[in-house]
């Protein structure tokens with residue numbers, strides 16, 4: 001009942017769905033709520049590769065707050081693009097960055113992770129494109145991952161000469177375990193969809209975006225006969241210690257991030273990585 005009335009505040013987009021943007025103008029994140037199921041599709045739409053900048057993260061954070069308030073029945077996180085789910089952090093947020101902006105940026109990333117990782121309703125990452133580093137982190141924050149075949153996913157930070165923070169690592173360890181995570185993180189491994197499925201990094205493989213989306217929807221049916229309260233509380237208990245480890249150390253984590261990226265060798269490495277990206281193409 002409450003869900004219906006809360007959702008009825010949301011503007012109607014087209015038959016059966018309601019579209020919502022926290023700022024009133026759809027920009028980098030578009031949220032559509034299915035009228036029948038109450039399931040929200042959160043579409044990342046920052047061309048060309050959904051790299052995570054301050055503006056996208058701020059919108060995503062506020063969308064997640066609204067979904068929490070409106071008691072969404074579930075979230076499917078996907079990309080507008082069939083090529084890239086998210087290219088991870090926008091390297092320009094770390095390269096030659098100003099302190100004020102980078103502070104806001106990192107705080108927004110922390111906020112998004114805390115909200116998504118701890119979201120009360122079921123969450124699915126519909127990984128319809130490549131998902132390196134921060135893109136992988138978003139997918140890891142969800143409860144279930146469906147990934148389109150012949151894409152890649154992983155925390156490749158060491159390849160950029162940087163160290164993934166503890167909460168990135170914990171998000172991976174909680175899914176594939178310590179041994180697999182250690183090998184993956186230290187080598188900066190990008191897994192193909194097929195490899196990711198084999199080690200349990202993703203739960204299902206899909207033929208294409210449409211198939212991934214319909215498989216994502218299927219996930220919610222698992223909870224048909226489960227008390228939403230029991231489900232949400234169980235998820236909260238399981239995830240609490242991982243979330244609290246960051247919540248209690250946000251300031252320290254922020255300082256570490258800023259100190260690290262300011263290092264001369266890190267800046268040099270990021271500059272070179274940016275250049276290499278501009279020269280190469282992924283099929």
Ligand SMILES: CCCCCC/C=C\CC(=O)SCCNC(=O)CCNC(=O)[C@H](O)C(C)(C)COP(=O)(O)OP(=O)(O)OC[C@H]1O[C@@H](n2cnc3c(N)ncnc32)[C@H](O)[C@@H]1OP(=O)(O)O
Nearest residue numbers: 051087088089090091130132133134162163260277278282
């Ligand atoms: C040190 C303290 C702790 C730090 C902890 C956190 C650190 C890092 C987490 C991160 O997320 S770092 C980002 C890591 N991301 C990557 O390594 C991915 C890089 N991108 C790619 O591999 C490919 O772009 C792609 C995602 C596989 C897509 O390939 P595609 O062929 O479709 O597109 P491209 O032609 O390569 O790219 C288009 C366009 O976008 C630019 N670009 C790509 N990724 C980024 C990015 N992450 N940030 C900024 N810009 C990016 C790329 O250079 C192209 O630009 P133009 O040449 O068109 O100008």
